[in-house]
Structure formats: structure tokens, C-alpha cells
């Protein structure tokens with residue numbers, strides 16, 4: 001078990017300004033990373049150590065809602081960092097109470113629980129739904145119906161909820177309590193509901209699964225179905241929330257009120273923050289001692305979360321997202337027409353868009369080509385889809401710029417591969 005002396009990197013604490021070529025073996029190699037190291041960012045732009053700039057239409061996977069280094073977020077973090085970082089939830093946290101009250105005032109929710117990530121928000125949502133039935137005298141109702149292609153995180157329960165076999169492999173029996181059905185199969189959904197079902201859990205727009213939107217009338221149908229069977233409707237808005245689709249939350253487009261919503265990614269604008277939003281009824285089981293998080297909603301995180309809401313809730317901000325998204329969508333539709341052998345479909349809502357690519361163009365290859373040849377950052381997704389996720393503060397000229405770069409990338413695949 002003796003450890004060989006590290007050959008790859010010098011030891012010691014002195015930071016070297018230039019990162020060594022290739023990823024450090026000291027970091028567990030769980031990601032297929034691009035060999036890029038960014039040093040700073042501004043708005044929709046990222047700069048490498050060498051000063052090369054990249055147009056960021058990945059936004060840290062829909063996290064940097066306000067782009068990089070937004071002055072309001074810097075000010076909030078800087079100000080809070082000089083006062084108080086962390087006290088734990090043994091005490092009241094002023095920023096947390098303020099953020100919760102604002103989320104309650106602007107959404108369906110009456111209660112908010114804070115955590116640090118999307119998976120934790122989904123776990124909290126699952127726990128709240130199970131506790132709801134438990135305290136309602138129906139402890140046997142603890143199973144959750146989920147959908148193929150879903151992604152709810154990488155913890156053991158959320159992996160089982162997502163049901164992706166590739167992600168579950170090698171981690172033992174998947175956690176029990178999830179019944180997965182095909183996306184859009186209404187008959188299978190009705191048939192899956194039993195006396196043990198507690199809730200239906202769904203992303204209004206599947207992100208990782210390939211940017212598949214649930215039509216508004218289907219969300220309304222799910223609401224009715226849940227009401228008819230006494231089930232809770234859990235929405236995973238970790239990716240679609242906080243303005244990403246042009247509404248504060250994507251379900252608002254359908255005009256429905258869910259029972260529980262999982263939130264993360266954009267709410268912290270880059271600071272790790274997650275939240276479980278719930279109605280008073282759905283939260284009724286979450287009493288003292290039932291759930292917790294040491295870091296959840298700490299003063300630093302909630303100071304930033306409040307600053308994100310300051311900007312996103314400013315009059316006109318979400319309307320701006322809608323108009324930018326129309327420009328982006330039109331441009332992407334144009335690219336689909338122009339490169340119809342490469343792009344099969346344009347999907348998504350707001351600034352959560354996806355291009356479904358032809359089978360001979362693997363999404364991962366297109367993401368790499370966009371980055372390497374055009375310095376345009378995109379994100380891969382399931383179902384051979386490339387996600388286009390600019391920050392919500394992206395400017396019209398930057399959308400045009402990205403579309404021009406993307407056209408050249410697609411052109412390369414049209415010529416060389418078809």
C-alpha cells in the first residue's frame with residue numbers, strides 16, 4: 001500500500017501559474033473532461049490561462065444563469081464574506097429566511113428546505129413526498145413513478161429514480177421505491193399507479209436525457225391524474241428553473257401548481273445551492289429532526305441566491321430571456337434547414353435548447369469540434385443531442401456570434417461526414 005512519490009506533479013503548496021498538460025492523476029478520473037483550464041470569466045465569455053477566449057453556451061451546465069462574474073453576485077459574495085460564512089442550521093440564518101420568503105412570495109410554494117446540489121434537492125423532494133403519506137396514515141404509499149431518460153442526480157436514490165443503467169452499473173441493487181415508465185406513455189402511466197404510489201416525479205424539460213419537453217397539456221394531465229389518485233406531483237426543475245425557460249419556473253407555462261419542486265443549478269449562479277419547494281400540505285411531514293444538511297442554505301450561499309433573485313425578478317428580465325430565446329430558436333431552426341443532413345430536430349424551451357443530431361454525427365464529437373475549432377462551448381446530452389445553454393444575460397450579438405460559429409462547425413460535419 002505504499003504510495004509511490006508523485007512523478008506527475010511537483011509536491012508542495014506553491015501554485016504554478018501554468019497548469020501542466022493533461023489532467024492530474026490526483027483527481028479521480030470520473031469525468032470525460034475537455035483538456036481546457038479556464039482562469040477567468042466575464043458574462044458569456046471564458047478565458048484560458050493563455051488568454052484564449054471561449055463563447056460559453058454551456059454555462060457550467062445551466063448553472064451560471066447570470067454569466068461569469070456578474071457584478072451583483074460579486075458584491076453580494078464579497079459583502080457577505082466579510083461578515084459571516086457559516087453557522088450551521090443550529091441557528092436561524094437571516095439570508096435563508098429572506099430567500100425562502102421570496103421564493104414563497106413568487107411561486108406556488110409555502111415552505112422551502114435548502115441544500116447544496118440538485119441531487120440533494122431531489123432526495124429532499126422524495127423524502128418529503130414519502131413523509132407526507134406517512135404522516136397522513138398511509139405509510140405503505142412510498143413508491144415514486146419516474147420516466148425513462150430522466151436525470152435526477154448521482155446519489156444512490158436519485159440514480160434509482162433516473163434509472164439509467166449505465167450509471168447504476170456496479171453500485172449494487174438500485175434503491176427500491178421507483179417505478180419507471182416510458183416517457184409519454186399515458187397507458188403505462190395509469191397502469192403503474194398502485195395503492196403503494198406516493199408521487200409522480202418528472203422534469204418539465206428533460207435536460208441530460210436529451211432536451212425533451214413535456215407538453216403543457218401533459219403537465220396539466222399529470223396534475224389531474226395526481227389529484228384523482230391522491231398522489232403528489234414532484235417536478236425536478238433543477239435545470240429548467242430560475243428563469244431558464246423564460247419563466248421563473250418552467251411549470252408556470254402550463255399554468256399548474258405542483259406539490260414539490262427540486263431546485264438547484266441556476267439558483268446559486270455558480271455558488272453551490274439547492275432548494276426543495278413545497279406547499280404547506282406537501283411539507284407537512286417535514287418536522288424538526290426529519291431532514292437536515294450541515295451546509296444547506298448557509299449565509300454565503302443564500303447571500304448569492306438572494307442576489308440571483310434580485311436580478312432574475314427585476315421587471316423585464318424574464319421577458320428578455322423570452323425574446324433572446326426566440327432569436328436563438330429561430331437561428332437554430334435556420335441551421336436545421338441549412339444542415340438538414342446533420343441536424344434532425346431543434347428541441348427545448350427558452351434558453352434550454354438542444355439540437356438532435358443525425359446518427360453519423362455523435363454529439364460528443366460535435367461538442368469537441370465546436371470547442372476546439374470555434375471556441376464555442378456546448379454540452380452533450382442523451383439521445384444524441386447537443387445542448388445550447390447560454391447564460392440568461394447573453395446579448396443578442398453573442399447569440400448571432402454563437403450561431404455563426406455553430407454554422408461553421410455543422411458545415412464541417414456536412415462536408416466530411418455525409
Ligand SMILES: *Cc1c(COP(=O)(O)O)cnc(C)c1O
Nearest residue numbers: 117118119151152153207238239
Ligand atoms: C443537474 C441535475 C440534477 C443533479 O444536480 P447535481 O447538482 O449534479 O446533483 C438533478 N436533476 C436535474 C434535472 C439536473 O439537470
